[in-house]
Structure formats: C-alpha cells, structure tokens
Amino acid sequence: MVAEEEKRERKKRSVPPPGDGTLLSTTMPWSWKDFFLQWEWMLVAVLSLVIVVNSLISPFFLNWHTFIRTPASFLDKAFIVFPMMFVIILGKIDISVGSTVALSAVIMAVSYNAGLPMGLAILLCLGVGAAAGAINGFLLVAFRELSFVIVTLSTMIIYRGIAYIILGNRASGGFPEGFSLLAWGSLGGVPIILIAFVIAAVSFGLVLHKTVFGRALFAMGHNARACRHSGINTDLILWTVFTLNGLMAAVTAIFLTSRMGSTRPNVAMGYELEVIAMVALGGVSTSGGVGRIGGPVLAIFIVGFLGYGMGLANLQAPIVLVVIGTLLIVSVLAHKIRFQGFKLFRARSTAATAGEKNQEV
Amino acid sequence: GRAEQTGTGRHAFVFKNTGNPYGEKQMEGFGVGIGEQGFEAILRAPDQPTAEAQIQIIEQLIAQRVDSITVTANDYDALQPVLRQAREAGVRIVSADSAVNPASRLTHVNQADSEMIGRTLIQAAYDMAGGEGQIAILSATSQASNQNLWIEWMKTELEENPEKYAAMDLVRVAYGDDLRDKSVSETEGLLQTFPDLKVIIAPTTVGIAAAGRVITDRNLVGQVFVTGLGLPSEMAEYIQNGATPYMFLWNPIDVGYLSAYVVGALIRGEISGEAGETFEAGRLGIFEVTRAPDGGTEVLLGAPFRFDPGNIDEWKTVY
Amino acid sequence: METKILELQNVTKVFPGVKALDNVQFDLRQGEIHCLMGENGAGKSTFIKVITGVHAPDEGEMLLGGEPVLFRTPREAYKAGIAAIYQHVTAYPDLTVAENIFMGHERVTPWTRRIDWARMHREAQDLLDSLDANFSSRERMGNLSVARQQIVEIAKALSAQARVLVMDEPTAALTRYESEELYRITEDLRNSGVSIIFISHRMEDIWRLADRVTVFRDGRYIDTWEAREITQHDLVVAMVGREISHLFPKRKVKTGDEILRVEKLGRRGFFQDISFSLKQGEILALTGLVGAGRTEVCEALYGVCSWDSGRVFLEGAPYRPGSPRQALEAGIGALPEDRQLEGLILQWEIGKNISLASLGEVSRRGWIQIARERDYAGGLAKKLSVKAPSIFTRVAALSGGNQQKVVVAKILSRDLKVIILDEPTKGVDVGAKAAIYEIIGDLAEQGYGIILVSSEMPEVLGLSDRIVVMKRGRVTAHMETAGATQEEILRAAMVSDQKEMAHGEA
Amino acid sequence: MAKHNWQWNENLRELGLLLFMAILVVAIQIRNPAFLTAGNLTSLLTNTAILAILALGMMLVLVTRGIDLSIGSTIALAGMVTSLAVARYPGIPPVAAIGLGTAVGALAGMVVGLLVSRWDVLPIIATLGMMNVLRGLTYVISGGRWVSSYQMSDSFKRIATGRILGVNNLIVIALLAYLVAAWFINHTRLGRQIYAVGSNPEAAEVSGLPKRRLIFLVYTIMGSLAGLAGVLWVAKFASAQGDTATGYELQVIAACILGGVSINGGVGRLTGLFLGTVMLGIIANALPLINVSPFWQMGIQGGVVLAAVLTNVMVRRNTERTALRRRVI
C-alpha cells in the first residue's frame, strides 16, 4: 500500500519538469486488499466465533431473545465507549469516568428524593456529568505540563469521594415507576436502551468521520502542534471531548440507576478499565490518531456476548476473567501479525518524524 | 409448577463475590441441601461484589429458566427490578444471609437475629473490658444491609441500660472498607488516638482479622481485646494467642443448607413464604417462617455460634 | 594513488516497495573528505546506514582496509572504527552531555563495572575543549541549541577515535558562521588522518571541503569527480538530471503600500525592541545566527507565543494574535521552522494535510464535503506543483522539498496578506529549492508581503528586497538588498565576541 | 544560562513537594498530636514500605514510556502461590518463600515484557489484559479459599513483623531496594541505558543499544518487585485472598507521578519518587488520625494529591519563567 505509493513516487521523482503538476491525480485509489485488511473484519470474525461457540456450549443462547433483549444487560457501559474513543484518539485517557457515573447518579437520586421532579433530576445528572468532564478538560488545558494520567487519576478519587460525602454508605432510590422503563422497557419489542445505543453510535460515528470536528480530532491525535499551527483551536477541542466524556458518563449513570432502581456511591467501580479495554479491542490505537467507530461497536458486542454466553454455561467468574483478558491480548497480537503493511508504514513515518532514525528492521 | 414443564429442577445460588471462603461454604451447603432433595444446583458469584454484576448473573439464570434463585445480595434494593423480571418468568426468589427487600423475595434466610448479634457483641465487650473502658467499632463501609443494622443494635444495647454500661463509652466507629491495608491503618489510627482503648468490636471478617493482626504485632495482647464476627480459620491464631478471647459466627454451611430446604419447601408447595408456616429442613430439623423486622418474612437459622480456645481447633479447618 | 580505506561495490537495498539503493559503488581514501550528494530521497542516508550497520544490504560487499566486512549492528561498525553523525541529531535530551557522548560505551571502573563519572566527565570535557566548545559536559542535552548538540555529536564520534567518520547533512541546521566552525573541525580531523564521508545539499560545503564528490540519483550511482575538476553547473545537472536555468528568479515586483508594521517588539529573554515594516509584494529577509531569536519573532507574529512590549499594526490596525488561529483570521500565515514537528501530519495524505488549515472552506455547517475538499486540495497541490502520484499519497513518503511545498499549499489555502517563511529551504535539495524560490517569487508578485527567515546568504541576497539582521534578539542592521554584501550582513550578524555567540548563547 | 540549572530546577520542584508535605504534617500534628510519635511514624513507614518497593519498579517502567496496570494482580498471584506453598510445606525457610514469590512475579513480568518488547503490544493494553488473566488465575489456583494466619509458619509471618537492629524488616527491605536502585540507576550502564531508551527510543536503536532487551528487563524487574511485594503483603496481613491489592496499581502510579516521574519517559529521580511515596503514606496514615467522617476521607485524599501536583506545576512554572528556559509551545 504505502510501499506501492512510494514505488510510484520514486518513478515520478526522476520525471523532471517541476513546472507542471498535471501528474497529480485526485481520484481516490481503491484496493480490495486494503479493504479486507481492515481491523473490523477481524472483529466480525471473532464475534461470529463467539456466537457459534456460545450456541454450542449453551442451549439457551441461540434465540431471538438473546439478540434483542440481552444487549440491554451490557449496553449501559457502552455509552462511555464512544466519547472514550474520542479521548483515546486524542492520545489521552480518562480514568475518572467510573467515578463520574457514581457522582452524577448519586446527585440525581439525592436531588429527586429532595423533591426535584424526575425530569429535572435527570437534567441535573447530565449537568453534573458534563461539569465533571469539563473540570478534567479545564485542568488539562490550563496546566499543559500535567499528564492526563495524574489529572484524571486524582479527579477519579475526588469525584467518588464527593459521592461518598453526599450519600455516606447509604443507597438512594425510590424512583417513579416510569423511570425503570428506561433500562427495562422496550418500544415495539426493541429495548429502549438498545435504541438509545444505536442513536448514540450513529451520531458519534457521523461526528467522528464526517465533520470538521472529527477530522480535527484525528489530526490532534497525530500531531497537536501541527494542528495549532494550522489554526485549529486545540484547547477548545480537548476541552469539548472531555466534557462530552463526562456527559455520556452521566447517560450511563441514568441507565444504570434505572436498571438498579437505586444507586449508591460505589456503583460503576472499574468501569473505566472495561471501557478502555473495549476501545482498544476496537482497534483504536492508544497512541492516538487512529480508529473507526465500527471497531468499538463490534468490541462491545464481542465482550458482552462472550460474558453472557459463558454466564449461560455457568462458567465461574475467574474463568471469564482469564478468557476476556486473553482475548484482548491475543486479538491485539493478531492485529500486529496481520498488519505488516502498517508496520512498514509506521517505520517510515517514525523515520520521518524522528528523522533518519530507527526503522523496525 | 415449572419443575414439571422444564423437567429438571434447577436451583441457583448467587453469592456476593468469588474467592470468599465464607461464600464458598454457603454455596457448598446449598449444593448439599439441593442434592439431598434430588435437584440440580447452580452456584454462581461475580468477580466483584457489586449489584450490577449480580443483576447480569440473575438475567443469565432467568434465560436458563431455572426454577429458583437464592441470592446473597450486594444491595438491599438494587436487585428489585431484575428480581421482578425473574418472578414474572415464574422463578421463585429467596434471599439468604444478606437480604433483598420484601417486595423482591418470597422469604429470607437469616443467619442470625440482628438484635441478638448487636446485643451479644456489646455484652462480650463488657465482659472483656471488665465492665469499664473505651470501646471502638471497626466496620466495613457495609454496602450489604446487615452491617449497619448490627451497629444500630449495639448502640441501643448501650443506651437501654445506661447504668450497666456507665463506665464504658463507645469512642468511634471506624470503617476499613473490608480492605486489609485500610483496616490495618484504621486499627492503628484507633490505637494511636485512644491510647487506653480496651476493646475493638469488628463485625466483619476482614476487619476483625486485621485488628487481631495489629494487636498481635504490637504485643498488645491482654491490654486490647478484639471481638466480633470472624471466620474461625482466619481468627484461629488470635483466639489461641488471647488477642480475641472469643468471637461469634454462624455456620455458613448451615445457612446454605437451610436455604436449599427453604427452596425445596417452596417448590413442593409446603410453604408459600407466609409467616407461621413450618417445614422440615433435613438434618437441621423443623423451622418456622416468621415476620422479619423489615416487614417481610424470614427463616431464622439460630443463635450465632461462639468460637473460643476450647472449640476453635475443630472449626478452623472447616471454614 | 593512496590506499582505499573503505570500498563498497554494487550495494543494493530494497525497502518493501522502494529500491532505496540500486547497485551503487563508493570508495573512500585514507584521509580524504569525500562529499556525497543527491536529491532528497536519492538514498544517501540509506547508504550510510548500510555502512554503519543500521540496515543490512540486500546485495553487494564492503571492504574495510582491504578485508571484506559486514556489520550487523551499529555497535560492530563502531568497534571497527566507523562513527556516524546522523542526519537528524540523535540525542538523549534528558541525559547529560557526557552521557550522550559515551552512551553505549560508558567508562566503567575495572572490577566493580561501576560507571566512572569523574573519568567520563573529564574525558568529555577534554573532547569539548578540543572542539573549543564553551559549555559543560554536565549540561542537560535538551537545554542546548541545535548547534551545540551538533558539536556534541561530533565529540561523540571523536570519542571513538574513528578511522572513518560519516556526517549526514551536519550543516543543515547551522548558520554560515557555525558552518565555518564545523569546517575547521572537519579539516583538522582530516589532517589528523581521519577519512570523512560528508553529505550535504549545500554547494559552499562542497567547494570549501571536498577532495572528491560522488553523486547519487534515485538510488543509483551517477559518478565521482575530483572536487576541483567539476563545475557547479555540471554537479547540479548530475544531481537533478536536468538543467536548472536560473536558481534565483530575480523579478521586479513593484511593492505596494505598507501592510505590516512592527514597533519595538520585545519578549523578555528572547528578543528586544524589534522594529521593521513590510509592504505588499515585498520580500523581507530576516537573517542572523541560530539563536538570534528570529523564530521567536516569527512565532510572536503568528500568535504561537506572545510578546510583552511593543506594538504591531496590520494595515494600520493594531494587531495582537492570541493563537495561530487568530493570526490566520487576521491574514498572517506562517511556515514553521520544523515542518515535520509543526507543519505536517506525516501519517496523512497530501490532500488532508492541505485542507487542514482551511476546513471551514471545504465544509458546510461543520460537515466536510469530500468532493469539494478533493478539488480544493488538488488545485493547490497542482498550483505548487507538488510531485506525487496523487493527493492520496502519504506525506511521509515525500521528499523534503515536496513536503515543504505541501506546507506552503496548506497556508496558502487561507486568504492572507502576510506570509512568514522560517527556513523554507532547510535540508531541501537543489531542484526543490529552485521550485520553492519560484513559489516565493510568485507569491510576491501576487501581492503578499513575505518575511523570509534564512541563514543562507545566497538565498537572502538572491531573493529579498530588504534585509533585517538580528543578533541575540536585537536588530543590528537594516539594509536594502540592492548593494548589500555578504560581509556587511555577517559583520552585523556577529559583531564582536563571536565564539560565544556562535553557539546561540542568549 | 547558569550551569546545570536544570538540576537546580528539579531540586526546586522537589523542594515544592517537600514544602507542601511540611505544611500537611504541621496541619495533621495540630489536629492530632499522636501523629508525630515514634510509634506512629514506624507504623507509617512500615505501611509505606510495600508501596515504596513497587514504586521503584513502576518508575523504571514509566521511564521507558510504558505503564503497568497488572501489578495489583501480580501481587495477589505471587502472594497466593507463596502462601499456598507455605501452608502445604510449613518447613519452607522464609528466604525460599520470598524467592518463590519473586520468581512468580518475575515470570508474570516476563510475559508482559515479551508482549511489549517483542511484539510491540502497547503497554497499557498488554497489562490491562494481564491484569484480568493474573487475577483470574489467582482465584483459580486458590479455589476460592483464603490462606489464613494459622496456616502460615511463624517464621514466614516474621518476614513482615520481625526486626533487624530494632527496625522492622519491611522498612529494611525497602531501604535495601532503594540502595540497590540508586546504585543501579546512577552507577551501572544498564541503568543509564534504560533512561536513554526512554529519552529517545529511536536514537537508542540507531546507536545500537539493546532497546528491546532493556524494555523486557524493565518489566521483568517490575514483575519481580511486585512478586516480592506480594510475599511481604501476605506475610504482613497474615492472610492471602484472591482479591488482594485490587486496584493498587493506581496508588503506585500516583506515587510515581507525584514524585515527578514523567509518563513521557526519560525523567525520574529517586529523591522525587521517595517524596511522592511518603506523601501518599502520610495521607493514608493520617486520615484515620484526624477525626474526619470516613466518608470525607476519599475526597480529602484526592484533593491533597491534586493540590500537591498543582503546587509542583506552579513552582516549576515560576522557576522556568525566572530562568527563562526554552519556550513552551
């Protein structure tokens, strides 16, 4: 791919006159090889494998109910996956989302029980989530020299801390009947949460791949300085993405609470890592700049169905842990092995960025 | 009932989390009890002690059309929605050890009467402190319902007979989050802040073991006493070296075993979960369904069992 | 005819898809300076990497002092007495100078194998002194200016008592004066018997140093000449493979009225009361030594960093950008000094890179219009005659010159009044240079005001209308190009205490 | 510019942390006089020892631009294996037990190292996966049981409780680890080359440093230290559980970054690391002492960490502004 381009490139190089640029074609090159080399196909394969294996190990797996209803049981986290994907495309990571979920959920519950109408309580929840994210963003913009790890690490502790301050170790619930419909109800047989998920997936996908904003995200992931020099408001984008992340964490909080009918400060422990794992499995490089929406979507279902299937077979939790961990590593390894092309490209680009330095020989 | 439809009588037990010997024993007991009645037992536990995880497991069990689910809840209320689903799917719901709210369960298997536990622990402290001195409570930030209930009863016990406990005062309730390291620093914090502390009551297996450890390391055995609820295996050393003259716990195997028979009785229609009904629980004998403080019904296993140097050796290897 | 210390025959190196070296030959005599020249991407760096064992050749053999050798790692080549200064300084910014010099062969105490810091610093300091460097071996590498890092690299090579020393474009980052410094050092080495391979795009380097010259083109060996036997004209033809009529298209552009006026601009520690003005269609050269603060001035004008005294007027209106975005909106665009760090997204294709600065143009209400973007980028790329098969070619695969053109295209995509070019021809081959000069000329004709930062005297004299010379953050001279001489400029650029400044001391 | 004022700059940064710590200590002391007592300080150090040991390894990992999220699980696994062995064969001498745990940890570390150095798996992903795998293995081999104090020989428990010249073993071990590290980092070629690799990986490869082997080494060291920590952990609490040290890795990383170790590689000094670790140690030890509602503790902890980091930045910015370091873009 790149290699071919460079070969053609070499030929051109010897063609003299600098004056005429008519050589330059503007038609999109298309190669089926590249098309089928896409990471998503790998994920599709894995997903099918998971489904097949599940159907074999459990008689209860292969039915309409599994595919329409059960996603509801693992989709609540999924809402964070998309903004986290944005964050990771920026080459950063936000480990405070789990705590943000807890904080916004707790505040929603408390404010409702303090007499706020449910609608307003939900809005407040969203607001809190967004605010939490915005604070992360602000800290990162205002203190550039701070690494995102330490910032989100400390807010992770602080946000959950606040949740504890508000609610102690009590639970808070007693929401109106209708509220539980969010997680349990369905429209025409399709769970509401599934519908919400599809909407989220589509809109995030469009923003990422079709808008200026998305384009800028990828650019920043590769080279933030070049972006700034190209007149892109990098600070604003960084800030927006983290705010978005907080906001979606609040969405997760709403569905999670609706699912449990009550909430407490220790919900959503360790969500951040599960979410990051899904994004990574989705082929989004944690070094930034690379990723397509399809990957994480597939990853969500792979992890979800894997866990569900093994649950149907009543495998013990430790086994499930091992399997999922191995899956993450193995699939990423497969990524490396299948994508020699990328490897060459990476080599050349580092050779370019870091100068005539190492290439992976 | 469903048993005929699905042919197999499959009954699930969901504990709080894996890798917890106390839970393993409950599941073991449940398995035995179910086996004795000729049913098939499914034993599950999430890797994290959270309600979210338990919800997922319960959904998987519903999908398998099990006949009953017995759950040791990580959250009193949070399981209600999913348990409603289960009930609508015709699954019978029982909670054991750590309850779910009455709306969600047919009945609850209570390992021991909270009031009795609370009062007994204070009396034990009284007895160890020789009637006077400071006492402190080392709890876990109990997300599980029972923890705080016991502490409440301890306080009532103190308030209700002021003259008896005149010379004793409860100086603090500390929280060790059921984490080893935090429980240790909390204990050390207590010792630092209250130099003449007499007794530490820890109604949590991790907390009491951590406390015992600190007392032993600091050679405070004989000056500060630890009691509460603990696993014999974990506490054997401290009971033998006198850091913990005695402590209490029920037999988790029996908790599981009894639950199994409650389930069986429900399936066979011997009971419906109403107060006043009685049934026969294998080797444990006859039990009666009674009103529970929280408005639902419960089956009470019995008084907490007292572990002391006399009997610890035979129990430490059991659980 | 003296002995050949190093000899390579029909060496071929293929990178997946690229034949970087196609059966080339090369020989190096005892104690000579042998210049290797060629366009960007001719294979020079690859060639020396083959010599130094970074890359293994696919074909061909290599004789060192008569014996055939093959190095599998740089370490082996190093042991055999071949040291290299790579094109881009390969320094460890977080380590001390001494460590940088001895990395990989640290001095250790006999038995305990413990690092002998005292000895390392002593030896390092000696080496630095022998190069008349006036900084400590305990300095942190990252705090040194490019020129100084270059000197450390040389010290590193010296520390090996190398028989063969390879220098890949060592002068690219240096200004004239520092080059002189480097020439002296290089010649001393040669005279002490070291054989040197010297790669450069700069003619003056060749005429000043070379005993012999070898030219590569497109990975193929063209020829080798005695330096005195070949003319610049022939050399250029050999490299580019065609005639380059006139390097500097000196055209008469009638300058319009003033667009930019800078008054007593100052930023503590970087530059002080800088004043100049710029007219439409005028090319203003900003020259001086590395560390003179030119880049800072440019960056201030482009909103990358701020200034704390003085004022700037753009078409009479006060102008103070908070960010490059605002600068671009106001009509000032800049081509950054380091095109790979600040100019390009190497992993991306040409088209996306060009449209990056003007996403507004190619989108409607935030939605990118693929077709429009394609034509837009394609148009600009054509306009600047970027040499590539298509606008979907990845920038990383382009030669330095073409990469530079892409950056220019990118800023041109905004409608601007003033364009700042910081070292636009750094590390760019002759052919591409010519093309870039073309472009600059065109831009001037189209009425842009242009600020050209350059350290290359011919460039400065050949292109500009007026010249501003900076020294240690101050303007030391301000002259019309017509009638200005190199000597004048250099004198202004380094009045007095030259040595100290040579290394960009602030 | 003044000679090596960059070192001075670093010192100043650490000085800032020290200052912050001093203020903190005074505040705590006022709140509860029991804080600055020999007894409490020893328990403070004893409880911080394990964190300190782990931080050493994590610093090296971070210096090479990596990260290791799997150490919590490694601790659990090593601890579990060791204590199971001790329970089975009470005769095992403490040294052997330590050796066993360390070996287990080293093995885990090697796997991570292999993934990262040979197969270029991004550290965060490799260790995220290993985190699950190792944790799962711990549960599997323990069969859901705990190993309790009565099953552990006294000699084993004495690893953590014993004293050498009146100083608790844990503190001694941590000190030894620091000394070895100080020697390794500042006086051995390997040590310096690790920093080189972190400082500029490409250059490292071109100048022929064994980059991949160094990275492999770093993760192996991290693993071994985690294994060692695992043994100390179970010996200290005289109980091995499956969920031991869950999420502890974040604590360790926090300690490093508080101590000025940069996740962009190449930068990290022992002095800073020490301060960072002790900082966290103080917070953990002091929170129970100052009588705040347990529910405030988390918030306070996070707040203090953030405050400390921010003061660092402020101090650095000041010094940079005054010393007019290179422009920040």
Ligand SMILES: Nc1ncnc2c1ncn2[C@@H]1O[C@H](COP(=O)(O)OP(=O)(O)OP(=O)(O)O)[C@@H](O)[C@H]1O
């Ligand atoms: N690691 C690599 N992988 C693929 N192609 C490469 C690699 N390194 C170099 N090339 C290609 O080999 C050719 C020669 O590159 P090289 O860097 O040797 O040219 P050069 O003469 O040094 O150019 P310059 O004058 O800009 O330094 C170029 O086309 C480059 O794209």
Ligand SMILES: Nc1ncnc2c1ncn2[C@@H]1O[C@H](COP(=O)(O)OP(=O)(O)OP(=O)(O)O)[C@@H](O)[C@H]1O
């Ligand atoms: N690495 C550095 N550390 C400290 N100060 C530096 C460093 N690099 C540059 N400076 C200071 O910044 C100012 C400008 O440096 P810079 O190299 O940008 O000048 P310049 O004239 O733009 O160089 P060039 O000729 O490369 O354009 C000088 O005062 C120099 O002392």
Ligand SMILES: [Mg+2]
């Ligand atoms: Mg080159």
Ligand SMILES: [Mg+2]
């Ligand atoms: Mg510059």
